[in-house]
């Protein structure tokens with residue numbers, strides 16, 4: 001949905017990834033998949049990612065199974081293998097994911113993730129460094145905490161830097177230059193080594209993403225044997241809550257225009273600080289008038305707030321037309337009234353509305369229709 005906070009976060013991530021990774025013609029390397037089916041097989045969600053048979057994430061109690069082989073995807077990683085198989089080496093997967101969970105201000109069984117996968121050939125990887133062409137990406141060694149058996153440490157360290165630079169660039173873009181962050185070691189069956197990124201928010205460290213060097217067996221199984229890859233998965237709700245100060249995940253499901261209208265912006269980068277929405281009902285009154293030659297909607301917006309104060313929740317222009325015969329311009333606005341602490345009566349709203357009409361006539365020189 002356009003203008004939803006999750007839409008804004010999604011678009012900002014896409015814009016960052018498009019701008020940051022371009023080919024020699026200046027075109028984005030990443031392609032975006034945001035409508036892949038949410039119903040996936042256990043093969044996609046787990047097996048293709050090397051999740052062991054007995055791994056706790058497979059439990060019936062934690063996921064929404066449709067039958068023993070089919071479930072709602074628990075992460076966007078479920079699509080990694082099929083997209084690599086189709087020949088892609090840079091892609092984002094964005095969408096809703098499902099995990100059985102309690103419901104409160106911080107937990108909800110549906111949330112959104114953005115997955116990124118980037119595959120590089122050794123040539124592409126080493127061409128970034130001087131005399132890199134002498135380096136090897138693959139070897140037969142043993143697995144250790146720093147790397148998989150088949151990767152050279154050179155290749156892994158370069159991939160790690162590429163991945164972490166990308167993600168730090170992203171969080172700085174989203175949260176500003178001064179965001180405090182830290183990397184922690186992590187474990188995922190489908191990456192090694194693996195990390196999590198935490199950011200400091202409201203006095204606490206908060207984990208926002210998991211990432212790592214993709215297990216080579218996944219690439220090999222998808223026909224990308226000669227490439228090395230990194231992947232990350234980032235949760236959109238947590239980003240949006242931090243960026244916009246949204247205190248409760250359940251608000252992302254709100255249809256209340258008092259919530260949604262706060263995210264109606266023309267430029268997706270516009271900073272927004274969410275303001276609490278009243279739990280009492282709205283009361284909408286319209287006003288239409290002919291306007292004089294010199295007239296600006298902003299003067300009317302100021303005037304409504306000057307008179308209605310805190311009970312003006314929203315003012316929108318809902319219609320305008322030009323009367324060709326009388327050569328007159330008309331505007332219609334909808335004023336949405338709402339009180340933070342109680343239900344407004346139609347009578348008191350009408351009184352304020354009347355005052356706004358009178359002030360518009362007197363100060364803005366309009367003629368009520």
Ligand code: PHE
Pocket residue numbers: 074075076077115188191194209210211212231232233234
């Ligand atoms: N799929 C992981 C999760 O949902 C995140 C992840 C994606 C980790 C890609 C590593 C690589 O927690």
